Amino acid sequence: MAISPQIVNPKFTAAFVDTYGFTKEEYDLLLSYFEVKHLKKKDFYARAGTVCNHKAYVNRGCLRNFTIDEQGRERTLFFHFEDWWAGDFDSYYSGKPSACYFQALEDCELLEITKENFSYLESMIPKLGLWVAHKHTRKAMANSQKMMEIKTLSLQERYNRLMCQEPEIFNRVPLQYIASYLNVEPQSLSRVRKQIQCKK
Amino acid sequence: MAISPQIVNPKFTAAFVDTYGFTKEEYDLLLSYFEVKHLKKKDFYARAGTVCNHKAYVNRGCLRNFTIDEQGRERTLFFHFEDWWAGDFDSYYSGKPSACYFQALEDCELLEITKENFSYLESMIPKLGLWVAHKHTRKAMANSQKMMEIKTLSLQERYNRLMCQEPEIFNRVPLQYIASYLNVEPQSLSRVRKQIQCKK
Numbered sequence: 001m002a003i004s005p006q007i008v009n010p011k012f013t014a015a016f017v018d019t020y021g022f023t024k025e026e027y028d029l030l031l032s033y034f035e036v037k038h039l040k041k042k043d044f045y046a047r048a049g050t051v052c053n054h055k056a057y058v059n060r061g062c063l064r065n066f067t068i069d070e071q072g073r074e075r076t077l078f079f080h081f082e083d084w085w086a087g088d089f090d091s092y093y094s095g096k097p098s099a100c101y102f103q104a105l106e107d108c109e110l111l112e113i114t115k116e117n118f119s120y121l122e123s124m125i126p127k128l129g130l131w132v133a134h135k136h137t138r139k140a141m142a143n144s145q146k147m148m149e150i151k152t153l154s155l156q157e158r159y160n161r162l163m164c165q166e167p168e169i170f171n172r173v174p175l176q177y178i179a180s181y182l183n184v185e186p187q188s189l190s191r192v193r194k195q196i197q198c199k200k
Numbered sequence: 201m202a203i204s205p206q207i208v209n210p211k212f213t214a215a216f217v218d219t220y221g222f223t224k225e226e227y228d229l230l231l232s233y234f235e236v237k238h239l240k241k242k243d244f245y246a247r248a249g250t251v252c253n254h255k256a257y258v259n260r261g262c263l264r265n266f267t268i269d270e271q272g273r274e275r276t277l278f279f280h281f282e283d284w285w286a287g288d289f290d291s292y293y294s295g296k297p298s299a300c301y302f303q304a305l306e307d308c309e310l311l312e313i314t315k316e317n318f319s320y321l322e323s324m325i326p327k328l329g330l331w332v333a334h335k336h337t338r339k340a341m342a343n344s345q346k347m348m349e350i351k352t353l354s355l356q357e358r359y360n361r362l363m364c365q366e367p368e369i370f371n372r373v374p375l376q377y378i379a380s381y382l383n384v385e386p387q388s389l390s391r392v393r394k395q396i397q398c399k400k
Contacts, residue, residue, distance in 0.1 A: 141293060152275050
């Protein structure tokens, strides 16, 4: 489905036009290679075992990114809300099958582009390479930060940080997935939440 | 101390000249902005609380990157052997004080460059931007992978992967730091090692 510029989240336009200085021609060219994709709640955007050859901008909705551990349990890695990009980065660059799933937690509207088309656009719009480089820098920083948090903070402290930094998670994501994201059993998360409420 | 090209690890030269196609002039310009720095075993290359304004190529030796958790315990994040880069990436890009330390596990020879000089070189040698982009992509991928491993694998499985992927860690790093890297008490790591030896 071709994209009408009116449906596009203004943050998408702002990122490319305001922050990276895309001209109108460059932005129109970029947009012309995206396609709109709709998912119903619980639909999968991607599954483990397949190679990720596309990425998608979350225009509306929310996805959960998870993997399956050695015991067959789901382990939540991230949540992708509006203005995030979804897709398995590792598989996209390595060409190896993905180890993770992306499932819609709400009805979603995605703006999707294939790897092939994105590479073509990078060769046509040098500023796009700069955008990619900055995205990767931020992703690497965010991942380092998360890894440090897992290694050094208590559950209560990690819960508090999540509340401050990403409050909408608590309005839109079932608690069992937040527990899985924080790497604890749902009962432990409930206990921490009760302790915090008692202190208030 | 200015750098003699003879002392430089051939992998450093190969990365820029062979992989990224630096001309002799570009490579010589690049090298002219690095300085040699020597550390004795246990010396610190960087400490938490200061802003990281430089990065260093490990020409010889090995560093441990760690942080201090809420209980005041050291938590090992990475080991940096020859042909790795050391420096707090988050602090380098955000300009905020670093939360981590880099300490020499052996006598080290580093090739160091300041952030200011590196930025200047990026403006002079466009290929260097490509090198940075690829480094960040690989770092983001490696961090995602490590985070997934922490979330999904047993200690034994993580130990086995480390043995396969980075065997030299076991020849050069004291076990207490490997345990801290794997996020377990040294006793648990010893138990896993014994179990594996019994199976052989």
